[in-house]
Amino acid sequence: GENVEQHPSTLSVQEGDSAVIKCTYSDSASNYFPWYKQELGKGPQLIIDIRSNVGEKKDQRIAVTLNKTAKHFSLHITETQPEDSAVYFCAAHRGQAGTALIFGKGTTLSVSS
Amino acid sequence: DTGVSQNPRHKITKRGQNVTFRCDPISEHNRLYWYRQTLGQGPEFLTYFQNEAQLEKSRLLSDRFSAERPKGSFSTLEIQRTEQGDSAMYLCASSLSWGNEKLFFGSGTQLSVL
Numbered sequence: 001g002e003n004v005e006q007h008p009s010t011l012s013v014q015e016g017d018s019a020v021i022k023c024t025y026s027d028s029a030s031n032y033f034p035w036y037k038q039e040l041g042k043g044p045q046l047i048i049d050i051r052s053n054v055g056e057k058k059d060q061r062i063a064v065t066l067n068k069t070a071k072h073f074s075l076h077i078t079e080t081q082p083e084d085s086a087v088y089f090c091a092a093h094r095g096q097a098g099t100a101l102i103f104g105k106g107t108t109l110s111v112s113s
Numbered sequence: 114d115t116g117v118s119q120n121p122r123h124k125i126t127k128r129g130q131n132v133t134f135r136c137d138p139i140s141e142h143n144r145l146y147w148y149r150q151t152l153g154q155g156p157e158f159l160t161y162f163q164n165e166a167q168l169e170k171s172r173l174l175s176d177r178f179s180a181e182r183p184k185g186s187f188s189t190l191e192i193q194r195t196e197q198g199d200s201a202m203y204l205c206a207s208s209l210s211w212g213n214e215k216l217f218f219g220s221g222t223q224l225s226v227l
Contacts, residue, residue, distance in 0.1 A: 034214070034216075036218075042220050043204055043218030043219050043221050044156065044204075044218045046216065046217070089155050089156070100146065100171075101146075101158070104155050105153070106153070106154070
């Protein structure tokens, strides 16, 4: 089955700096890669996603890149703000009926002002 | 659209007791998922439904766990004879039909087994 590795497990940056979180996946059939943000006491919230037919996607300060050959994808947050502090999860999905979204173990991002 | 709703938010129980959680998905979503999350870990898949049909179960879902979605709307997750290792956050998510994997999560039910 699919296995998703995520690193680093913790990341501390100064406000205004950029943050990068990286993930690798094992199943070459996976074709959907979302990123979720989880704040304390809440469920994960989808912030951006990318499909395997696209190499990069941007949404304001957030971008995701995908390298299918190397089976890794990354989340980039620019101009970080204190409210970006949260746990971020990557995930992978085969896009087929009967399969589930598999998550990485998460990265705790701390943005200090 | 009020999002995915889970009840209760917190449950404290004694080892050996049975517990039941409820999830109300976003109304037009016909796929419903249950995940479990422990401290410092990502959500781990337990099971999912397409309408009322349970299509996949993880090997994490022992015989003590059972999930239902009788009318294809809300779902319940029951844990029988709870053990301390069952202590976790139980998350429910919903999505539109196959081909749209965007999952929307509820805030979860935090279970503590004493």
